[in-house]
Amino acid sequence: MKTYIFLLGQARELCLAELTEVLKFFRLGHPSVSGNLAFVQSASSLECDQLQSLLGGTIKIAEIRGKIPDLTAESIVEFMDVGEKTSYTFSLSVYSPEPKIDESLHGEVKALLTPKFSSVRYVLPKNDTLSSVVVTKQRVDEYLLVFDSKEKVWLIAKTVSVQNVESWSKRDFGRPFADPKAGMLPPKVARMMVNLALPESPGATKSLLDPFCGMGTILAEGSVSGWQVVGSDQSAVVVEKARKNLDWLVSEFDLKLTDFKLYVADATHVSKQLSGVTVSAIVTEPFLGAPFELRAGRLTQKGRPASTESIENTLKGLQKLYLGALKDWTKILAKNGKVVMVWPEINFNQRQYPVKKLVDSCEKLGYTLTQGPYTYGRPQAVVKRKIYVFKKI
Ligand SMILES: C[S@@+](CC[C@H](N)C(=O)[O-])C[C@H]1O[C@@H](n2cnc3c(N)ncnc32)[C@H](O)[C@@H]1O
Structure with missing residues (x-):
């Protein structure tokens, strides 16, 4: 079972109603919601690009890759699929009001990835989250860090599509x-x-x-x-x-x-x-x-x-x-x-x-x-x- 996170736009109720209707139309189940994040479970991979281009109220879609009790650079890297590249750009965006992540985390993840690439770079998000424009223009591999306050674990999700702002x-x-x-x-x-x-x-x-x-x-x-x-x-x-x-x-x-x-x-x-x-x-x-x-x-x-x-x-x-x-x-x-x-x-x-x-x-x-x-x-x-x-x- 895969779980996807849909980041909803500002008119949250309207964005959620749209997402619910689109999922119903494609027989893809019903989302559960926490703040401006909607969670969708699916037995098979979702056509995220297709859904993203259809939805007016979803800013980005991410796929959950793992759960970790403590946010350490080692545990994050374990869930990053960096692929075969010579250079790599990543970013960690926090989608939970609390707790805050340590500013040094990006640097620690970079240090762990550096031996695998000729160059590794990170983009620090403004106000904890990265805009769709930056993800697209700078070809950033973005990972969302979402604190699940019920289970007291961090969810790590990779952004798989973003709104085509242009x-x-x-x-x-x-x-x-x-x-x-x-x-x-x-x-x-x-x-x-x-x-x-x-x-x-x-x-x-x-x-x-x-x-x-x-x-x-x-x-x-x-x-x-x-x-x-x-x-x-x-x-x-x-x-x-x-x-x-x-x-x-x-x-x-x-x-x-x-x-x-x-x-x-x-x-x-x-x-x-x-x-x-x-x-x-x-x-x-x-x-x-x-x-x-x-x-x-x-x-x-x-x-x-x-x-x-x-x-x-x-x-x-x-x-x-x-x-x-x-x-x-x-x-x-x-x-x-x-x-x-x-x-x-x-x-x-x-x-x-x-x-x-x-x-x-x-x-x-x-x-x-x-x-x-x-x-x-x-x-x-x-x-x-x-x-x-x-x-x-
Ligand atoms: C708020 S605007 C619609 C704007 C439109 N949603 C858009 O994004 O361009 C309302 C429109 O209704 C038209 N209109 C006003 N009274 C009308 C009527 N009785 N029958 C048909 N059109 C009418 C106006 O000419 C105007 O173009």
Whole structure:
């Protein structure tokens, strides 16, 4: 039996939900969790590169190589598979709050390895852990040291894959069109939402619609991970930009087989434009209302002073829009199809203002809430994204 460690990103609950869904899709079991580490046991070797490139919320994957009661250089070297190389670069990263490791450990491990190579070098991690960029760029063999406080042993795990930071960043900042004012999802969050929409059986068709597609972030992440995608937005200008972004994606990421369709449509009547089309999922970040901001401690909306009444009014309007849309989508969604959707939550004066009563209304429309909400947003953000997963019954 092999055990793998998945290092989860900052929005831990969301990252874990994504990992759980992906493992379930591939029939790879269920993770157990400790802090930001998820442990997955498997009778055979996992395709870590494939899983890593699919997951938006996993930073790196490591395979446990051994357990040792005391961290000594000798016991660490015993579990390092250094292979046949002339030069060797390694790093030891600590993924436990306590106890701390001795700074001299890297040097002691180096001393033990030196006779085997013409050159041995180590990279000292910043704040105990090594970034994915450093692991990739400096070709570091990274070993994670994780203290198991129950068994009082150290686990030694070798990093076997890391997130392709360049690829994520290229899709985020390299695309021809962006619209930060309307709000754009970070690609990793879009990918996690797409993965939350995975069908139950690996053989099922994966087709998704984003009816508030904006610049096409969700469509892009769906395309890259093998979904058929359909997008729509009420603005023709926006749809044209999404099309150019997807054309760019297809050429830059060599997505020859991808088939995407785009429409100009109001999300509350999109079924008319798509008549005859059925999708297995709707994945979307809708219009979240005119943004609220704090300026010098005061709440503003569109640069003007705002009050709790403005918050309530905005949320009331959004609730109407979302309900109208969810009602229409029942005509497009396949049976057991999923809706993965962002709803805003406004945080002001230590209070949270969610979109009220929407879950109950969704149940009346024939949806069941199956997961969430998962929160995505900076701790001090006024508007946080809450991600809900519904199933059409
Ligand atoms: C928050 S943005 C979506 C951003 C998108 N997730 C991205 O990353 O680019 C919301 C989008 O909804 C569109 N929109 C607003 N009201 C709409 C409606 N009633 N029907 C369809 N689209 C609408 C806006 O034009 C905007 O592009």
